[in-house]
Amino acid sequence: MSDASDRSVVPAGDVGPKIAKAxxxxRLRALRDGLGLSVAAVAKDMDWSVSKLTRIEKGEVSIQPLEVRALxxxxxxxxxxxxxxLSRLARTSRSRQWYSRHRLTGAFADFVAYENEAAEIQVWQLLFVPGLLQTREYSRAITARTLRTDxxxxxxxxxxDLRVDRQQALFERQRGENPPHITAVIDESVLRRPTGGREVMARQLDHLLTLAEDPDRFSLGVTPLxxxxxxxxxxxxxLLKFSGNTHGDVMFVEAAAGLDFLLSDPETIGRHNALFKDLxxxxxxxxxxxxMIRAIRDEMRAG
Incomplete structure (x- = not known):
């Protein structure tokens, strides 16, 4: 049986593959829970493994439209x-994206996919210029320092290459309708640290100033020392935010040794939204x- 709640489905044309999969x-988990059916019982009736249904309901794998209709x-x-x-959403979720060629895994793979569909991106960076705003030469320098290699x-x-591809995907979306907006708050220490040398850093600051010339797409903030x-x-x-009611906010935290975190619980998101407003x-x-960025850039070149 169906009821009015069955109509609470996001139109497939309004979202990309990551949001479609989520x-x-x-929705499939809510329908099963609403009927009081166990994962094991449904998997048996569908002739699936319990693992397959569990991964579908967690959004870890996509489901074929024909399987949606059968379920x-x-x-x-x-x-x-x-x-x-739901069939169209399933079809959308299976479309191949540019980041597939990078063979990403774990929380970082999910983050890149979500970022690629976000309507608003809010970044706070205490250690280096945010990846979406880096020049290639600065990116090479900061990545080499991070990995302690050449x-x-x-x-x-x-x-x-991945970072540059993320940037290009963002710029391409910004040339379309409803361009995503990025707000980046950067600590002053980041701007003063001559990563890659003073001229490399000066060109990085030039790049930030160039991006800021388009306030409809980029907003910059600085936390003074x-x-x-x-x-x-x-x-x-x-913080990643999405248009309409297609998905709740998602937060990514890049930690040491590749231990990245992707969080979406309301309490954590609410606390960090307030924190970002404070910044x-x-x-x-x-x-x-x-x-301030211009003054630091001039000092970088004068020094």
Whole structure:
């Protein structure tokens, strides 16, 4: 049987593959839970493994449209609107994206996929210029330092290539309708640290200033060294927000030794949204931030 709640499906045309997969997973699990069916019972009736259904409901793997229709048939969902929309979402979730060629894994793979569909990106960075705003030469220098290896190392090249691809994907989306907006707050120490040498850093600051010339797409903030009310000392993070009600906010935390975290629980998200607002309220934004970046850039070249 179906009811009005079955109509709460996100139109497939409004989302990309990652959000589509997450919505299919959430909806299928809700339908099963609503019927009081166990994972084991449904897997048996579908002639699937328990692992397959569990991974589908967690959004770890995609599901074929024909499988969606079969599963909805098992759940006695006869509303063709719901069946069609979930089938289209399943089809969308299986479309191949540019990041597939990088063979990413774990939380970082999910982060890149979510970032590629975010309508708004808010970044707080305490240690280096945010990846989406880096020049290639700065990216090579900071990645080599992080990995403690030569800038020409293949692992460095692979990470830099991914970062550049993330940037290109963002710029391409920004040239379309409803361009995503990125707000980046950067600690002053990051701007003053001559990563890669003073001229490399000066060109990186030039790049930030160039991006800031398009305020509809980029907003920059700086937390001065003398700032007393500093809420960001706990570490860097990136908040991803999505259009409409397609998905809740997601937060990415890049940790040491590849132990990255992707978080979405409301309490954590709410706390970091408030923290990011603090950084904007107490830091320098708008023209004041750009004046500071220009002054540091000039000092970098004069030194």
């Amino acid at each position: 919505n299919v997973a959430q 909805l048939g098992l759940y006695s969902i006869s509303d063709e609107h719901v069946v069609a929309e 800038p020409n190392d293949e692992q460095v090249k692979a990470r830099v 003398e700032l007393e009310h500093h809420s960001g000392m706990g570490g860097s993070f990136e 904007l309220d107490y830091g320098r934004t708008g023209d004041r931030a750009l004046q």
